[in-house]
Amino acid sequence: MAAIMCMLSACHKEEDDIFAFATLAITTDVAENIERVQAQAVFTNINSRKVTTTADFNGNTVTVELLRGPYLISIEGVFSYHDNSGSVVMHQFRAQTDYAEIMDKSQNLITLKAILLD
Amino acid sequence: MSRIIILLIILSTVTAQAQEPDSAVVERSSLWRATEQAAWINPAIHKDAFRQSRTEISVSLSQRNESKPFTPELGDGHTLPSLEVNTFLRLSERTSVWGSAAYMNGTVRNIKWNSTSDYEKLKPYILADTIGGDTKKEGYYFAGAYATELNKFALGAELLFSAEHEYRDRDPRMRGITTDLTMRAGAAREIARHKLGLSLEGNIYKQTNNVDFYNELGVSTEYQMTGLGTYYARFSGDKRRLYFNGGGLSIAASALPVSGNGLYADILLRQRRYHRVLADYNSMPLTDIYDEHIAANVGWKRSANSRTALFLHAEHTRRSGDERIGGKSEVNSYPTIGKLTMYKSRFTDLHAGAIYGRKTWNTQLNLGYVSQEEQYAYPKRELSAAHLFALAKGQIFLQPGKATTLRIDAQAAFYANIDKKIDMPFADLSIPITDYVNHKYDFTKAGITSFGAGIRADHKLKNPKYAVFAELNAATDISAAHASRFLLNISLGAAF
Numbered sequence: 001m002a003a004i005m006c007m008l009s010a011c012h013k014e015e016d017d018i019f020a021f022a023t024l025a026i027t028t029d030v031a032e033n034i035e036r037v038q039a040q041a042v043f044t045n046i047n048s049r050k051v052t053t054t055a056d057f058n059g060n061t062v063t064v065e066l067l068r069g070p071y072l073i074s075i076e077g078v079f080s081y082h083d084n085s086g087s088v089v090m091h092q093f094r095a096q097t098d099y100a101e102i103m104d105k106s107q108n109l110i111t112l113k114a115i116l117l118d
Numbered sequence: 119m120s121r122i123i124i125l126l127i128i129l130s131t132v133t134a135q136a137q138e139p140d141s142a143v144v145e146r147s148s149l150w151r152a153t154e155q156a157a158w159i160n161p162a163i164h165k166d167a168f169r170q171s172r173t174e175i176s177v178s179l180s181q182r183n184e185s186k187p188f189t190p191e192l193g194d195g196h197t198l199p200s201l202e203v204n205t206f207l208r209l210s211e212r213t214s215v216w217g218s219a220a221y222m223n224g225t226v227r228n229i230k231w232n233s234t235s236d237y238e239k240l241k242p243y244i245l246a247d248t249i250g251g252d253t254k255k256e257g258y259y260f261a262g263a264y265a266t267e268l269n270k271f272a273l274g275a276e277l278l279f280s281a282e283h284e285y286r287d288r289d290p291r292m293r294g295i296t297t298d299l300t301m302r303a304g305a306a307r308e309i310a311r312h313k314l315g316l317s318l319e320g321n322i323y324k325q326t327n328n329v330d331f332y333n334e335l336g337v338s339t340e341y342q343m344t345g346l347g348t349y350y351a352r353f354s355g356d357k358r359r360l361y362f363n364g365g366g367l368s369i370a371a372s373a374l375p376v377s378g379n380g381l382y383a384d385i386l387l388r389q390r391r392y393h394r395v396l397a398d399y400n401s402m403p404l405t406d407i408y409d410e411h412i413a414a415n416v417g418w419k420r421s422a423n424s425r426t427a428l429f430l431h432a433e434h435t436r437r438s439g440d441e442r443i444g445g446k447s448e449v450n451s452y453p454t455i456g457k458l459t460m461y462k463s464r465f466t467d468l469h470a471g472a473i474y475g476r477k478t479w480n481t482q483l484n485l486g487y488v489s490q491e492e493q494y495a496y497p498k499r500e501l502s503a504a505h506l507f508a509l510a511k512g513q514i515f516l517q518p519g520k521a522t523t524l525r526i527d528a529q530a531a532f533y534a535n536i537d538k539k540i541d542m543p544f545a546d547l548s549i550p551i552t553d554y555v556n557h558k559y560d561f562t563k564a565g566i567t568s569f570g571a572g573i574r575a576d577h578k579l580k581n582p583k584y585a586v587f588a589e590l591n592a593a594t595d596i597s598a599a600h601a602s603r604f605l606l607n608i609s610l611g612a613a614f
Contacts, residue, residue, distance in 0.1 A: 012391070012408040012410075012438065014438055014440075014459040015440065015456070015457050015458055015459045016459055016495075018458045018459070018460065018495055018496060019496075046352055046444075047350060047351065047352045047441075047443060047444055048350070048351050048352070049351040049352070050497070067458070067496055068443065068456060068458060069443050069456075069458075070443065070444070070445060070446065070455070099446050101445070101455060103443070103455060103456050
């Protein structure tokens with residue numbers, strides 16, 4: 001009987017994969033490879049307004065597990081790289097996007113270009 | 119216990135000496151009919167529910183008062199007068215028609231955390247605010263059915279319609295206009311000394327819901343609730359116009375012994391779904407709630423001078439809710455880019471029961487287990503409770519005069535909590551939401567002690583085709599959450 005009910009009314013498929021991994025990468029025009037980022041990235045879920053923050057950068061990327069959905073992402077801090085002479089160069093920066101879809105159930109890559117503040 | 123047995127013996131002796139009570143009254147309200155009432159959802163079975171035709175016109179008053187609201191979304195009381203006509207006519211041995219019409223107009227008091235009608239259907243996906251207040255409620259209800267026998271089959275069809283208008287005439291001015299249409303068709307046939315029945319039911323539901331504010335000084339936030347104190351923040355606030363669309367199907371099967379003695383069984387599967395749609399943003403869908411319900415009874419009954427029935431009842435309701443993920447705004451609309459199943463709830467009722475009695479009195483005892491559980495996926499929230507319960511009922515029909523039939527009912531129930539759990543991110547909750555969630559938990563886990571009694575008198579007039587009746591039912595529920603509820607129903611009517 002349950003099968004008949006399903007045939008007649010289309011069974012409800014639950015969507016229990018509610019989380020996704022998002023990788024945020026910081027790029028800049030002043031260097032090919034950012035080697036280190038010290039900054040706080042803020043992910044605000046646009047639908048629930050829930051805020052997730054992280055500063056756990058590995059090179060120029062940070063990966064965080066989030067509820068799937070659209071996000072407002074902002075980041076502010078310092079990045080560093082080696083210039084052609086081998087010296088370490090540091091810049092204060094910020095970056096932001098007011099809409100990024102983190103919907104893929106496995107991996108989502110978001111790239112933000114750094115705006116220099118110094 | 120011994121006092122109850124002595125009382126029953128005395129009463130049964132009195133009734134044995136008295137004349138027979140009005141059989142049309144007895145067959146409509148005897149506890150014994152509980153053994154087959156679940157099967158009446160099939161109109162082809164309902165056709166033979168009563169041997170005698172009867173039409174009743176009545177005015178009624180339903181009153182509910184709670185010292186603290188048991189369910190804030192339903193208010194802490196109501197006063198609902200109504201006018202009702204019910205009829206069941208046996209046109210012949212093979213054919214019956216029945217139907218009803220009713221009008222209700224009253225007040226529901228002190229509703230909180232709910233600005234939407236039909237909370238029990240649509241929960242938890244409702245519009246809500248922290249202010250609330252009284253609402254006025256008006257409803258129209260119609261039902262009609264026809265069933266007959268063709269060859270060896272009984273066939274029947276039934277249609278039920280209700281329309282309700284609920285509103286508040288001070289801020290926040292909620293308004294809910296609902297229509298609910300149910301159509302049933304069923305068949306039954308006698309096989310192996312049992313009447314086997316199968317029926318199908320379809321339902322269509324709609325509600326237009328909005329909240330207005332006339333005060334220029336400010337408005338309160340209307341929350342798009344999503345369960346256990348969560349809400350859809352992006353579309354809460356000033357999005358106060360909603361549509362709810364829904365409905366679903368049910369299938370029921372039953373087997374009743376033709377002689378009235380033997381094994382009986384019935385099962386009901388029901389599926390309902392309700393969609394919440396914003397009137398703004400090009401009718402943006404917000405949430406979908408899915409309700410799956412299964413209920414089954416298996417029993418044995420024997421009816422001779424005395425009546426005995428033993429039965430098992432199992433019931434399970436599972437609700438799951440999807441939140442639609444709104445994407446980027448495009449020309450004043452938001453595309454749906456996905457959905458997440460965030461809310462789940464379960465309700466289970468398992469009990470065993472026994473009915474024992476004679477033609478003019480009945481007793482019933484149910485012993486069982488009920489549990490309820492609600493979960494929200496992230497941030498994780500969970501609330502659950504389980505109870506053991508015992509329910510005892512007694513009923514007697516008396517005939518104090520030649521033309522008068524008296525029915526007296528009494529019942530008592532006790533629900534004892536055996537398990538409870540709450541898991542909430544209290545540090546992230548606002549004070550009103552914390553209070554709301556704690557109140558919900560207090561009343562979900564609390565044990566309840568209930569007492570109820572009722573009396574009904576039917577008096578035949580000089581022309582015995584006509585009768586008048588008066589009925590009074592009162593009950594009280596005492597919750598371990600330091601609250602009590604008092605229920606009163608009064609009906610006055612005429613029957614023919």
